[in-house]
Amino acid sequence: MDDLEDFRADVRAWLEANCPESQRTPATPDEQYWGGRQASFASEDARLWFERMRDRGWTAPEWPEAYGGGGLSAQQARALKDEMNQIGARPPLYSLGLWMLGPALLEYGNEEQKQKHLRAIVNGEIRWCQGYSEPGSGSDLASLQTRAEDKGDHFLVNGSKIWTTSADKSDWIFCLVRTDPSAKKQKGISFLLIDMATEGVSTTPIELISGESEFCQTFFDNVKVPKENLVGELNKGWSIAKALLVHERKLMSELGSESPRKVLDPVAAAREYLDFDQGKIADPELRRALTRYQMQMHAIGLTHMRGFEERSAGIRSAAGLVMKYLGTEAEKVKSELLLAILGSQGLGWEGEGFTTEELDTLRLWAGSKTLTIAGGTSEVQLNVIAKNALELPQS
Amino acid sequence: MALVLNEEQRFLQDTAREFLNKRAPVSELRKLRDERDELGYSPELWQEMVELGWSSIILPEQYGGLEFGFLGLGTVLEETGRTLCASPLFATAVLGASALLLGASEAQKERLLPAIAAGETTLALALEESNHHKPHHIETRLTANEGGYLLNGSKCFVLDGHSADHLLVIARSSGEINDPEGLTMVLVARDAAGLKCQRTIMADSRNAANVVFDNVALEADAVIGELGAAWPVLEQVLDRGRVAMAAEMLGLARESFERTIAYLKERVQFGVLIGTFQGLQHRAADMQAELELAHSVVLQALSSVDDSPEQLPLMASLAKTRLNDLVKRVTNEAVQMHGGIGVTDELEIGLFLKRARVAMQILGDSGFHQDRYASLCGF
Incomplete structure (x- = not known):
């Protein structure tokens, strides 16, 4: 100590x-x-x-x-x-390389792959994006159809990935691809690393309700990928994907603290935008909503701490499983709360008459809807909790 | 590490669980209820709990205490919540012991605390005067009288009021009705002349009473702490009680939840286990998430009593609000998910439902604590 x-x-x-x-x-x-x-x-x-x-x-x-x-x-x-x-x-x-790919390579990659990719991530030389979802495979991720055919010395990749965050700014993509079309769902999937400079790879940004386009669709048209870019065993990519999803859940559950925009603090916003009566927010409904939100965040913060302490003490913690669900739902509550606190000043889309913070609040509100969809919807998270924590029977 | 139990505390919890499962399962509460037991708890059981050290769990060794702190106490209370165990533990070993420990003179402590530790004395805190928790809304009057005092007024929802040997009464010696200043705590024997005690039969089959004081004469040394200055002590006592009650409620919530999950795994309808239905799975999973939060909140609240008392008011109100809401939801869902059998008296789930409603009112409902939390946060 x-x-x-x-x-x-x-x-x-x-x-x-x-x-x-x-x-x-x-x-x-x-x-x-x-x-x-x-x-x-x-x-x-x-x-x-x-x-x-x-x-x-x-x-x-x-x-x-x-x-x-x-x-x-x-x-x-x-x-x-x-x-x-x-x-x-x-x-x-x-870096997604730091947060997601790296931990997977450390666990599943071979020595050559670690040597080639990890240092480039640490040094910020290569930016990675993630290719999981497809237009036809959202929550049902394992139904993915992007094919990687074995052509002897390389894989030939065809298909497309969606919600590839910042794919247009990335250098490499880690992908789930189908390598055995005859196998059932999870069983025929492999984990492949693809250099986006390869011929046949292209990306298109997707504009969201927030006005931003950080997500892209990425297309693979007869893309030749060297065999050495396969991580782990052929057709065993699903277990790597699951391990990565745990990292993603953890990441998203901690999002609140590292938002890209300047986020208003709800209590500070209340002081600036609401009437007070003898030290209390005059509107009882908003005061109640703010209190409930503060309590929820207080409880979530304590649960993060408990999870950390339990892991440090070598105790298996069940807390982690629920954090993505709770953290992202709380972010949505916060966005709605801020909008309610700002009133009509929170509804500006762009231009004059609004401060940067006010405009950001609305964009963040629209953007927050993504949080409970990406990285496994809240409904999928509840399925996972029911199955893994409560061990409820599966139909 | 405040959010993880140490080996000693885990051992205490395991011992408590084993003991309560054997000696005080839920069926014991049902028995007390059905037999209309006069005392409302089993004195033999209480003596065994005393021998385990539970009556003195928070007391310093110098008064015969176990000195396990609130985190230790919390582990035991969580287990008593699981079996709905009726005993003087909360009124005497938490509220009574805390009040004396924080407020009494050294002479009073030496006289009373070892008696509590030895299981020879039981206490009850007589605070409430209306149907909602309003801790400084006190009309009961304490007036000077021939070197001592006279006590006049009435109290309600006094936990263990009809069974305790002594009542710790919060009375007004000066000031206006809603004034935190001017409150005084006095120790009154339950058989004192002029004291009338009416037991109230509550939904949870546990002990409570309404008490009337009609010119009850008290000696000067009946005052615990300073005359007219009880509030700062009382507030700490109440916060400790709130945190302890939250720990009991966590046990209650967990037990009713686990019983419900077990039922989802055995009940067959439409040819399948009802636990396979997503409509039920999602409700159960969401409650699991809430239970995880409640667990952290209760642990932090308990350890704030031991380690960071400056956090206690905020943590107590957080814990009581969250646990109030949790037990309400979990017990309602427990009944609903059990279906028809859930509304029968035969199933024990109904006893959890009823205890939850009483616990939710003890030392403040969610409205009270939400308001307090917001005020403490400055809005």
Whole structure:
């Protein structure tokens, strides 16, 4: 424990000396550094901050040093995160490679794949996107149809993926593809890595109700993929996909703290936009709604902490299973609450007459509808809880 | 690590579960109810609980206590919630012991706390004066009289009021009706002259009473703490009680939920187990999510008593609101998902339903605590 405290003190001093002042505020979407071949830094400070963290391996604090990671224990990584939060330091690198592909490669990849891809992720050289859903395979992910035919020295890939986040800005895509069309659903699926610069790969952005187009549809037209890009065994990709979905659920359950836009705090918003009567919000319905929301977030925060403590103590925690569902539903509640608090000032779409925060509030509200659909809908999450936590019989 | 039980606490919980399953299953409560038991609990059972150290679980060793803290107490209460065990545990070992520990003089503590620890004395907190929890809305008057005091007024919803040896009465010695200032806590023997006690038969078949004080004469040393300055102590006592009640309610919620899930796995309709129906699965899964949250909230609330008392008011109101809402929902769903048999007296689920409704009113309903939480947050 003393060692951990020493470590924490070192981290604090190092952050103090190395995190530029400008990197100690929440990053706007334009300021986030996602890495990759097309990437550029929003400022010289952002570059400095990224490079200093990268050089310590702290873009991926818990990955082994052999692959460019920081080699930290879970407790040390937690201490680093705490200390970064303490000064409001923004993440030096945003990356699906860090959050999703990397952990899967560490578990299922072969040595060549780890050597080739992990360091490029840590260093922010390659930006990854995820190819799971298809136009005909949403919640029923295992019905996916994108084919990868064995052509001896390569796979030939045909089909399309949808909801590929930022595919137009990404360099590589990790995909679920069907390698055995005769096998039943989950059984004939493999996990394949595809360089998006390969001939036959194309992407189109999809405009959402929020006005944003961070999602794309990605097409594969006779794309040749080397055999060495298969992760794990042929036709055994489903177990990797499931492991990744756990990471995605965890990620989405923690989303609130790292929203790309400047999110209004509901309590602060209430103070600014609502009438008060003797220290209390005058509208009883809004006061009640705000209280319920604050209580829910309080309880969710405590449950995140409990999950962490249980895992540190080596206790199997059931808390994790419910967090994606609770976290994303709470984000939707928050968006609706903010809209209600702002009233007509929360309804501006663009232009004059509204502050940036007000306009962002509406866009976030529309965007929040995505949260309980992507990464497994809330209904799918409830199915998973019923099956895995409650062990209810399946029809 | 406040959100994970240590080995000692886990052992305490396992012991409690084993003991209660053997000695005080739900059928014992039914027996007390059906026999219209005078006392409302089994004194033999209480003595065994005393021997296990539960009457003194939060008391310091110097008063014969076990000194296991609130997290330790919470593990036991959660188990008593699972079997709906009727006993003086809450009124005496939580409310009574806390009030004396926080408010009494050293001489009073030395006289009373070891007696509580030894199971020789039981207490009841006489606070409420109306049908809703309003902790400083007190009309019962305490007036000076010949070197002592006179007590006049009436109380309701006094848990264990008809069975306790002594009542801890919250009375007004000065100030206006709704004023937190001017409250005084006094210790009154239940057989004192001028005290009339009427047992109320409640939905949960547990103990409560209405009490009337008609010129009850008290000695000067009946006052616990300072005259007119009971509020700060009382508020802490109530918060401890709220947190402890939330722990009991967590046990109640878990037990009714687990029984319901078990039923979904055995009941066949339309040729299949009803647990296969998504309409039921989603409701059950959503309750599971709420139970996970409630578990964290209760653990944090209990450990805030032990480790971070500055958080206690907020945590107590969070815990009581969340658990009020949870037990209401879980017990309603338990009845509904059991179908026809769920509304029969034969099934024990109905006893959980009724206890839940009483527990929801004890020391504040959700409206009360929501308002308090919001005020503590500054809005």
